[in-house]
Amino acid sequence: MIFFSVKAERSVRSWLTGFFFAPVSDSWLTILRVGLALQVIAYGMSLRLDWNALFAGFDRGLVSRQLSEAIITHGNLLIPRVSWLVDIGAHLGLGESLVLNLMWSALLAGGFFLLVGLAARAAAILVWFLHLCAVQSGSLLSYGMDDFMTIGLFYLMLSSLPDRWAVDHRWRPPGEAALFRQCFLKRVLQLHLCLIYFFSGIAKAIGPDWWTGESLWRALTQPSFNQIPVGFLAYGKALLPLAGIGVVVLELGYPVVIWIRRARSLWLTAVCVMHVMIGLTMGMYLFAFIMIVLNLAAFARGWPAQRTRMADNKQPAFVS
Amino acid sequence: MTLIGLVSCRDVFIAIGEGDTSLPGGASSWAKQVETSVGFLVGGRKTSASLVRQGVETYLNVSGIESGYGFFAPHVPNGYKMVLELHYNDGRVEYEEPHGDAIGTGIRMTSLMDVIGRSQSDEVRAGIIRLLVHSVWSQHEGLENIHVLFGTVRFPSLRDYESGAKYSFQVLNTYTVDAEATPR
Numbered sequence: 001m002i003f004f005s006v007k008a009e010r011s012v013r014s015w016l017t018g019f020f021f022a023p024v025s026d027s028w029l030t031i032l033r034v035g036l037a038l039q040v041i042a043y044g045m046s047l048r049l050d051w052n053a054l055f056a057g058f059d060r061g062l063v064s065r066q067l068s069e070a071i072i073t074h075g076n077l078l079i080p081r082v083s084w085l086v087d088i089g090a091h092l093g094l095g096e097s098l099v100l101n102l103m104w105s106a107l108l109a110g111g112f113f114l115l116v117g118l119a120a121r122a123a124a125i126l127v128w129f130l131h132l133c134a135v136q137s138g139s140l141l142s143y144g145m146d147d148f149m150t151i152g153l154f155y156l157m158l159s160s161l162p163d164r165w166a167v168d169h170r171w172r173p174p175g176e177a178a179l180f181r182q183c184f185l186k187r188v189l190q191l192h193l194c195l196i197y198f199f200s201g202i203a204k205a206i207g208p209d210w211w212t213g214e215s216l217w218r219a220l221t222q223p224s225f226n227q228i229p230v231g232f233l234a235y236g237k238a239l240l241p242l243a244g245i246g247v248v249v250l251e252l253g254y255p256v257v258i259w260i261r262r263a264r265s266l267w268l269t270a271v272c273v274m275h276v277m278i279g280l281t282m283g284m285y286l287f288a289f290i291m292i293v294l295n296l297a298a299f300a301r302g303w304p305a306q307r308t309r310m311a312d313n314k315q316p317a318f319v320s
Numbered sequence: 321m322t323l324i325g326l327v328s329c330r331d332v333f334i335a336i337g338e339g340d341t342s343l344p345g346g347a348s349s350w351a352k353q354v355e356t357s358v359g360f361l362v363g364g365r366k367t368s369a370s371l372v373r374q375g376v377e378t379y380l381n382v383s384g385i386e387s388g389y390g391f392f393a394p395h396v397p398n399g400y401k402m403v404l405e406l407h408y409n410d411g412r413v414e415y416e417e418p419h420g421d422a423i424g425t426g427i428r429m430t431s432l433m434d435v436i437g438r439s440q441s442d443e444v445r446a447g448i449i450r451l452l453v454h455s456v457w458s459q460h461e462g463l464e465n466i467h468v469l470f471g472t473v474r475f476p477s478l479r480d481y482e483s484g485a486k487y488s489f490q491v492l493n494t495y496t497v498d499a500e501a502t503p504r
Contacts, residue, residue: 046424053420053455054428062420063432063451078378132382140435140448141428144391150384191321199328200389206332206341207394214477218396221475223487224430230481237478284427 020187023179028186028297029156029163033114033124035293036152040111040127042286043149044104051104052097054138055082060096065137072139080129082137103130114156117166124161128153145287151192152294159185190298194255197271201251210248213240225282250274258299268299323362323376324385330358331388341394398472399430400437401489402449404456405467418452436470437492445470446495453497465498 047054050062058064065082073079082103089099107130113123131153135146160178162168209215217240221230233240250270257267272292279288336343336351362380380386406414418429432448439445453466471492476485 043424047422049422050420050425051422054425058451059454061451062418062455063448067448067451072381076374076377078374079381136381138428141425141432143427143431144389147384147387150382154383188321192324195321195324195328196389199332200391203332203335203388203390203394204392206336206343208342209395215392215396217478218475219392221481222396222399223401223473223475224399224427234478234481240478286424 020184021180022183024183024186026160026163026179026182028189028300029159029161029182030165031293031300032152032156032159032297033117033120033161033163033166035289035297036127036149036156037111037114039149039152039286039290039293040114040131041108042289043131044108044111046286048104052100054141055100055103055134057083057086057096063140068139068141069137072136079136080133082133085133103133106130107134117162117168120161120163120166120168121157124153124157124159128157143287145284145290148287148290148294152290152297155185155189186298189294190258193294193298194258197251197254201248201254204248205252210244211241213237213242213244216240216244216247220281225284227281227283247274264299265301268295271295323380326358326362327380327385328388330355330362331390333358335390335394397434398474400433401471401473402433402436402452403469403489404453405469406456406460407464407467408460409462409464416456418456437472442493445493449493449495450497453495457497463499465496468493468495468497470494 053060053062055061055065057066069081069083073081082100085103086096086099089096089102094102107127110123110127110130113119114127128150131146132150135142135150160174160181162172162174164173204210204215207215209218217233217237220226220228220233250267254267254271257263272295275288275291275295278291279285333351333355335341336347337349337355339345339348341347362376377386402418404416404418406416408414419425420429432452436445436448439448449468449470453468457463457466469491471490473487473489475481475487
């Protein structure tokens with residue numbers, strides 16, 4: 001009995017070690033870095049005209065930055081916020097408006113550095129911090145996309161940059177230990193996505209409206225989201241229940257099917273198509289893009305060229 | 321992973337607790353109790369008493385996992401809308417909705433309207449509206465006052481739409497802000 005339990009413990013431990021710490025291709029990191037860089041640049045550009053109004057203080061902003069910060073932090077002094085930067089700027093004799101402009105410029109510059117992979121680790125930390133400040137100080141105006149950007153940037157910041165396609169890699173390749181950390185972070189990202197879709201699916205499945213297509217109808221006809229003429233939607237009403245059920249099945253099935261090697265590509269493609277449709281039909285382009293980036297980083301196959309090169313170096317087989 | 325699971329569970333229990341699901345009625349009160357316990361663990365009670373709790377809250381925020389993933393679930397709620405009636409000194413009246421100039425601000429204004437609409441506190445709602453009105457005020461010359469209409473936007477169900485129903489705006493709150501009440 002003891003022999004069997006020791007054997008079982010060993011096999012579980014060996015499986016967990018293999019699952020979390022086997023060397024993996026760094027292609028997922030390339031996808032995450034480039035995808036998030038494009039996302040950060042698009043995020044910055046999409047808010048340029050209102051940046052100062054969004055994060056200005058009392059009497060100068062759309063709604064006050066301090067009000068957002070008070071609501072989100074409720075007394076917690078550790079959560080990063082724009083006011084930290086404005087206060088530092090004030091000590092240096094810089095006005096609020098100049099600090100906000102510098103913040104926007106640094107965010108965009110960080111995005112470009114990430115894109116080419118120059119000082120990639122520092123750029124990832126900078127962009128994560130600045131974006132986090134913006135999200136916390138603009139919490140009254142934030143939406144789901146901001147959370148997913150924070151999640152992606154958090155993983156990117158912790159990852160073992162640079163990946164092999166980054167400019168940095170030429171003169172500062174990551175050590176062997178980094179390869180094992182990559183696998184761990186990729187696994188955590190994969191499990192995180194599984195939880196996201198599972199709970200999103202559960203929350204939809206417990207209501208009646210996603211099964212009848214009514215929720216999809218309401219989502220697509222909301223005045224703030226509707227990109228498709230309502231008459232056209234009503235014409236295709238027979239498809240709404242199918243599409244609604246499809247969304248629930250895709251999300252609930254994700255944590256199981258995505259691990260089945262043969263079905264993974266199909267499920268991943270279907271989920272990406274779902275996000276493309278959300279982007280096109282509801283105008284939530286940045287939300288769609290970040291979800292596709294996270295999915296591809298977590299579950300897309302590595303580049304064939306990298307597999308060959310790693311195999312030449314006699315690295316252990318890939319786990320994806 | 322545990323924290324992600326707890327935060328996500330809390331959101332599902334909140335949805336069940338609100339009673340807008342297909343689950344039996346008894347599930348609602350049970351879910352409220354569970355949500356209270358889970359909320360306590362992940363700082364949902366809005367208290368930052370101890371360093372440990374502050375640490376947990378900080379980690380949730382910096383890693384982007386402080387909220388769950390029940391988007392548009394279990395059903396899609398009504399939207400909210402704000403209409404500003406701008407009264408000028410010369411007697412003119414113009415109508416406007418709060419908006420930004422950047423392409424990415426539109427969807428954020430929708431989020432802001434949801435925050436205002438779902439706020440349980442009249443004072444918070446009035447306070448945010450006053451700040452928004454002030455930003456609009458500063459962009460217009462010669463205003464006497466701004467009359468604010470805030471309410472829900474209801475779009476008809478598919479069946480109602482086919483029988484000719486149109487979308488409606490139901491006013492929930494009205495406010496009037498004049499020059500003296502506007503912060504300068």
